[in-house]
Amino acid sequence: MNIADTDSKSANSSCANEDSSRVLLALKSIDKNFLDKNILEHISLTIEEGQIVTLIGPNGAGKTTLVRIALGLLQADAGTIYHRSALRIGYMPQRVHVEPTLPLTVNRFLKLANRRDRGLLSATLEQLKIAHLGQQQLAEISGGELQRVLLARALLREPELLILDEPAQGVDLAGQAELYRLISEISDRQGCGVLMISHDLHLVMSSTDEVICLNHHICCHGKPEHVSNDPAYLSLFGVSAAQDLAVYTHHHDHEHNIGGDVQEHHHD
Amino acid sequence: MYKSITMIESMALFLTTDFVLYALAAGISLALIAGPLGSFIVWRRMSYFGDTLAHSALLGIALGLISGSNPQLSIIISCLLFAFILTILDRRPSVSTDALLGILAHSSLALGVVVLALADSVRVDLEAYLFGALLTIGNADLIWILLVVALVSIVLFWFWNDFVSITVHAEIAEIEGANVNRLNLILVMLIALTIAVSMKIVGVLLITSLLIIPPAAARSMATTPEQMAVKASLIGVVSVILGLVSAFYFDVPVGPSIVVVATLIFLAFYFYPGILKTRV
Numbered sequence: 001m002n003i004a005d006t007d008s009k010s011a012n013s014s015c016a017n018e019d020s021s022r023v024l025l026a027l028k029s030i031d032k033n034f035l036d037k038n039i040l041e042h043i044s045l046t047i048e049e050g051q052i053v054t055l056i057g058p059n060g061a062g063k064t065t066l067v068r069i070a071l072g073l074l075q076a077d078a079g080t081i082y083h084r085s086a087l088r089i090g091y092m093p094q095r096v097h098v099e100p101t102l103p104l105t106v107n108r109f110l111k112l113a114n115r116r117d118r119g120l121l122s123a124t125l126e127q128l129k130i131a132h133l134g135q136q137q138l139a140e141i142s143g144g145e146l147q148r149v150l151l152a153r154a155l156l157r158e159p160e161l162l163i164l165d166e167p168a169q170g171v172d173l174a175g176q177a178e179l180y181r182l183i184s185e186i187s188d189r190q191g192c193g194v195l196m197i198s199h200d201l202h203l204v205m206s207s208t209d210e211v212i213c214l215n216h217h218i219c220c221h222g223k224p225e226h227v228s229n230d231p232a233y234l235s236l237f238g239v240s241a242a243q244d245l246a247v248y249t250h251h252h253d254h255e256h257n258i259g260g261d262v263q264e265h266h267h268d
Numbered sequence: 269m270y271k272s273i274t275m276i277e278s279m280a281l282f283l284t285t286d287f288v289l290y291a292l293a294a295g296i297s298l299a300l301i302a303g304p305l306g307s308f309i310v311w312r313r314m315s316y317f318g319d320t321l322a323h324s325a326l327l328g329i330a331l332g333l334i335s336g337s338n339p340q341l342s343i344i345i346s347c348l349l350f351a352f353i354l355t356i357l358d359r360r361p362s363v364s365t366d367a368l369l370g371i372l373a374h375s376s377l378a379l380g381v382v383v384l385a386l387a388d389s390v391r392v393d394l395e396a397y398l399f400g401a402l403l404t405i406g407n408a409d410l411i412w413i414l415l416v417v418a419l420v421s422i423v424l425f426w427f428w429n430d431f432v433s434i435t436v437h438a439e440i441a442e443i444e445g446a447n448v449n450r451l452n453l454i455l456v457m458l459i460a461l462t463i464a465v466s467m468k469i470v471g472v473l474l475i476t477s478l479l480i481i482p483p484a485a486a487r488s489m490a491t492t493p494e495q496m497a498v499k500a501s502l503i504g505v506v507s508v509i510l511g512l513v514s515a516f517y518f519d520v521p522v523g524p525s526i527v528v529v530a531t532l533i534f535l536a537f538y539f540y541p542g543i544l545k546t547r548v
Contacts, residue, residue, distance in 0.1 A: 073439055091443040101483075102311040103490040104436065112433045113444060137491065157444060 022048040024087060024161045024193045025070060030079035032065055039065050041217045043079070047161065047193040052184060054204045054224075055197045057214035058236065063197045064094060066214065067165050070195060087161060090154030094165035094197075096146065098139040106141065106149055107134040113156040124152050128182070143170030147179065155186065162187070164196035168203070176200075180207045201228055201237075282516055290410055291402045291522070295508035297417045298466055299482070303501025304424055305459055306479035307486075307493065311435050314459075315480050316366065317354060320373035321463050322475040324350040326380030329397055329467075334387050340412050344464040350376075351460035355453055377472070400471035400523025402512070409468055416465045420458050431455055432493050470523035477527045482507065485534035488541040503533055 025047045032040040039062045047053050055063045068074040070081070071091060098104070110121060125131040128148045133141055141149065147167060154162055167183065168176035180198075184207035187194050198204045201211060205224040212221040219232040227233050282288055309318050328346025332339050354372070358365055384394060396404065405413075424431070433441040434448050442448045463475050470478050483500040490496035511526030518525070 071439075071443060073442065089443055091440055093437065093439055096437060099311055099436075101487055102436065103487065103492055103496050105491055108492050109436065112429065112436060112441075115429065135491075153440065 023082070024049060024084050025195070026082040027066075027070060028080045028082070030066070030069060030076045030081075032062070032069060032074070032076050038216060040069075040076075043214070043218060045195075045212060045218075045221075047195050049160070049193055050187060050191045051210065052187055052194040052196070052208045053210045053212060054201075054208040055195070055212050055214050056199065056201050056204075057219075061215045063214055064165055067163055067195065067197060071163055084160070088157055088159050090157045090159030090162045090192075092147075092150045092154045092162070092164045092167055094169065096150060098146075100139055104138045105135055106130070106138055109138050109149065110153055110156060113153045117156075120156060120158070124155050127186075128152050128155075144172070144175050144179075147171055151179075151183075158190075160192050162192055162194045162196075164194065166197050166199070168198065173203075176203050180204055183207060201233075282513070287403050287405070288512070288516070290405045290407075291512060292509070294405050294410055294413045295402060295469055295512065295526070296505050297414060298462070298469060299478075299504030299508045300501045301417050301420045301424070301462055302466070302479050302504050303482055303486075303499070304497035305420070305462055306481075306504075307483040307497045307500055308431065308435060308455060309459065309476075309479050310483045310487075311493075315476055316369050316373075317358075317456075318459060318463065318476040318479055320354065320369045320376075321347055321350055321460055322467070322472050323373040323380075324376035325464060325467055326397060326472050327376040327383070328380075328464075330380045330383035330387070334383065340409065340465070343467060344416075344461065347460040347464040348457060351456045352453070355456050359449075396471070397467060398471050398473050399521055400467070400469050400474065402469045402522040402526075405468060413465045416461050420462055423454065423458060427451065427454065470526060474523050474527050478504070478507075478530065481527070481530040481534050485530070485537045488537055503530065507533060 023046055026045070028044045030040055030043040031038070043066060045053065055066065057063050065074065069076045071089065072081075107121075110125075114120060122131070125134065128151060130145060130148050130152060133145055133149065138146070138149070147170060151164070151167060154164070162183070164183070168179050171179055180203060183194060183196070186192070196204075201224060204211075205228070208224055210221065211224045211227040213219040213227055213230070213233050213236060215236055219236055220227055220230040222230075309315055325343050325347050328343045328350075329339060331346065332342025335342070350372075354369070357368060381394065393401070430441070430446050430451050433444070434446055434451050438448050459479075462479075466475050466478065482503040483496060485503050486496050486499035489499055507526050507530035511529045512522060514520070514529065515522040515525040
């Protein structure tokens, strides 16, 4: 397996020149086996600046494995990985075990990522609305708050690429929508690419550019509207899941923030 | 009145005796680095790992005595070697590390005792290595200890943030650019070095407790990793001093009495977490 560090490698040659400079990460024909089982077969995907790519698929489909290969935490058995030279990645893992014997405030946890830039720290806390958590113990905050703190840690690296493994885990439904909107906002504002894993297409629909439906191989991919009507998607998730989409496209006159409080819409 | 004067006099005598001063210097300086290192052992759940290292050190002593090399040096080398082997084994998740550590710990301890018994040519005070002999510390021992303490302090200070980061979440740390495998190895080597030179103080069987009990006692009083490490050091220093004094007055072995004092402090903080706050 090769990890190419420059723009000129062959993995990227199919892209047009003007596009290739925008490519952050490109995986080509990735294979991965555990024992004799094929976890990933011929997976190719590309993430460009400002683009949000969402991986969906059932449990055990290989989503996390694929993300770990993209991160370089796991070696692929075959295929090539291209990433832009000195690419800064912000990573939000799926599960974080907070060791109870380790005293750690939210602020101290975040300073592990970036010790010097205090301005960036307070701006990020402000942006994610978690400034009030700074002095609290990491082990004592709620699931939704922990997800925001983890997102903050990833953002403190000033990433060009954000890789998020189920960012909305442990967050209630309305809070999930808010979190996805926040991720989309960050991508727009900072121009970073996003690769994320999600269980629910309907929740990420409005905030994703490309959906890849994964079940060991890529079943279908494309715009979210397209994927939601794809027979491969319907057979994987069932027709009822697709019908749920209609439920979630109606508009609320209020919403709940991550803590569950009602927030009125303010139109101005 | 009369009694209290003799107490003061005997205390003065106690504190100016050479071997007591040596013991204090060695014990206090080791307690200072045992605080942060022991905190890492607690946070990373490595106490069994520390035990295995300590037990295997006895085999190192035995082999060193037979081959006629410097005993302190052979303990250090064998500890570092065992630490290296254990770290490599630990990277293979398919092997049951827990059972493996248990087998290694007790087989190397047994082998060490057997080898020492077979070597007729050398007379060894086995009890000194098992339970420590702080009061027999000489010039050369103290220099070894101070060198190791200085080295460990410098490396700990230099890599502190990295060590905390890989302990909190190794994968995030790796994505952020830390070389996790190398940092793990360095940390384990620091622990191995500290265990190697601590052997004379508390002995093979009690070393892990000197590393683990002070951080456990400090946990309830800390809100950051740094606070826990520093407070663990202070508790360790107090345990060494009180342990030495009580060993002197009650005529009991020093190593175990240091551990007993540390345990009493732990119990006090465990059952009365606010014990220090009420006075302030």
